[in-house]
Amino acid sequence: MQPVVSPSPFEIRTVAVIGAGMAGRSFALACVAAGFHVVLEDVMPANLRRAEADFAEMDLGDSPGSLDLALTVEDAVREADIAVDFVPDELESKLEIFSMVDRMAPPKTILCTPSDALSITDLASCVYRPERCFAVRGGFAVGVSEVGSAVRLLYPASADAGTLAAAEGFLRLLRMNVQSEPDPDVPVLMKNQTQATL
Template identity: 25%
Template structure:
């Protein structure tokens, strides 16, 4: 495996592109508009620059990494000679479906398709293509260059050989691959999001202030970041999307999004990305 395409240059996509390029892969970063592609490349350059200043990599390694990354706004042509395509577009099924249909029509027969989705069914996404046995979930965690975990999700038809390849690939990237089967929210978000949601209910019901809820979880449960600060970091809109996937997938009221979360998203208070969520940035 030598050539990789990453569809989507946002927070997750540019991080995924960076780690592949750092580990010797040729990467094409695909965005919808040139200015978005340039923004993603600029972010990667800044991140690598910080690594140079911290003496984690050399200036030569930084330049070599950047040389391995090119950008494109034409998905069809960009995937024609790749070995692996990783999708990292917004967490909405209809958007992902269109992306995978385009990839399926243009990528080589041997290409593996992976989704970085944090909650949407891998089996359902795989059926958007004509090669569900070559489809798998690679759920990276933010910030991608730092976090070691890759949650590897098998769809109903995923070939076990593909799973083995992706686990081996994750090891090449310096990551730890942990397999899970397809289920709403997989393991990570099935456990995490109800905790975040319950913390939001504590604010909603006046049990405690956000700072105090986070302090209790950090000091009492040894969490490095409190659940409300983490929700802001993830993006409150993303948290809401995942909770809605869980709620729809299980039809269980324990996954019902807190009304305060819905209201904050409606008001555009999404956390770090907008400068205000449960905290101000």
């Protein structure tokens, strides 16, 4: 099933990264190096200090990328074009972060999650912007993939084609080899909701 058609292209400039552990920090700094404005959030100030120290050591050359730090999800996603979480790959954690970002981010914000275990259809069914939800599988889930490494960008049936193209372009700017495909997983929550209404 192909995503629905978007009326206009969408450009990603500001990236919110939720979680400044090793994978989140690595991803955030790769986004900065690629020229994005990044807002990195973590509830642990020590993680943000490590990210700040790593950023200070970067040689950005001519890259226009920049890094801001945030102690709350609300501050991180306030102007985000895309929000990428690095919370544990378990349903409860992902649902909590998707719900928070969905409430606090502007309508334009894409929700993207590294997940090797969960159905993006399920996660998308729990927010008000299911057409702007994507999951990434591959080395992305444990940090930034090596240059040219393959990642799978999974989308629900409700995905918007323009938003999907923007997410693909974003990952390609991070030098990932992106293959987009419909969510192959059986949506457990959707299945349970259907059974409950029978």
